[in-house]
Amino acid sequence: MERERVAIVTGGAQGIGREIVETFLREGYHTVVLDKEQMMEEDSSHRLMYLQGDLTHKAFLEEAAAKIIEDFGRVDCLIHNAGASHEGILSGCSYETFNEILHLGITAPYYLTLKLKDHFAPGASVVNIASTRAHQSQADTESYSAAKGGLLALTHALAMSLAGIARVNAISPGWIDTQNSSFHEADLLQHPSKRVGVPQDVARLVWFLCQEDSSFINGQEIIVDGGMSRRMIYHGDEGWQYQPQGK
Template identity: 55%
Template sequence: MFDDKVCIITGAANGIGRNIAKSFHKEGAVIAFIDTDLDNGQKLLSDINGEETKHFFFHGNVGKEEELKSFINEVIKRYGKVDYLVNNACYSNKGLLTCCSYEEFNDVLRVGVTAPYYLTMLLKDHFNEGASIVNISSTRAKMSQRDTESYSAAKGGISALTHAMAMSLAGSARVNSISPGWIDTTNAENFSESDKLQHPSQRVGNPEDIARVVLFLCDPKSDFINGENITVDGGMSKKMIYHDDEGWRCTSR
């Protein structure tokens, strides 16, 4: 189904992005990815290339306009057209309680919101028929812990960007987003029973949970799903929580 389809992924050297890249690779896709992590980016490229040379890693920062331009120019030079864009890259500079600065806050927005917009603009004339864009948002777009303003703002922004771009790209590319909850990207095995059982699905999520939904949204058979967000959080954001209900307690900060 994905044989020789060209898939661009941002932030693919580690975590969820790495698993998305490997999942597309298993399905026969060509992978082009950008990341600031040179060592792990090169390792991923080696892992998926094997004896092939068809995949492409660009060492760069999606928060910088010129590096995005250079990346996409090279992608178009190599492949001509693109089938899938997965906007995964983002990070946190925390927020109000740790005095995230003006520049620090805006840098998160450049990586998490501006880059997906700008990549899409650079690619909008180079999408193959049936193209699909998947933005990785977060449940933090609609719910928060303290001191998370920079990341929450970026995820709220990409959620809104998703339905806006879906309208602008009608007939050219579908645009959807995924909102992960707690996803373990470290292969940890020391979760407490409470960590797991607080989720209605009774486990912590893993990157494969997100990769499967990315592939589902890019499947041509999913072509009536557009401008939508799919939450993948084991049911946590649907769980109503009150003090002294089902063992939940609120204590003084």
């Protein structure tokens, strides 16, 4: 009899991560959440394991990996979703804060993958949740943008190193509403898809990338942003006017 499958999700307590967790639980996976935050709600299926701790701490990553290996002995899907808020040079992001965000966004995914790689099940999949901010930025977002850019580089490097062991892909979301917010009509219409994204848009793609039918997709980045990163707008286009701050 085939052993029950196991999914690991970092940053799974809320938002996109929580939707990913719920997707795997619905599909019958044992799902392990690693997060510093409290879970918003408990699961009644008894397939959810919650390990609370700081992903920037080496000891927590080692303890979590050991617990997963002891309890399950295998990993089918490893989803690196945890990330930090935007901080940058204009707001004086400190040396310590910058490095903490890099530790969370790059070092933790690498190290957790390292600790679990010998226990990947056949056909295992790693999915890194990056961001369109790896390619384009607003001002004062250097730490987050750097972390997501590094995660994309880590994606294709791991895909080569883990060839035959696990596939590794990245998803780069754009504007995803995790708070059931209200939006101005312009917020919706500026997207070629005419809406803001929702966590399910990302979770569905995570699920797809983890399936055997997706086995020829490897080392790739897939952008989920309603087409926004393909829109080119200059001063005077589509009613948009450039208005420099302070002028």
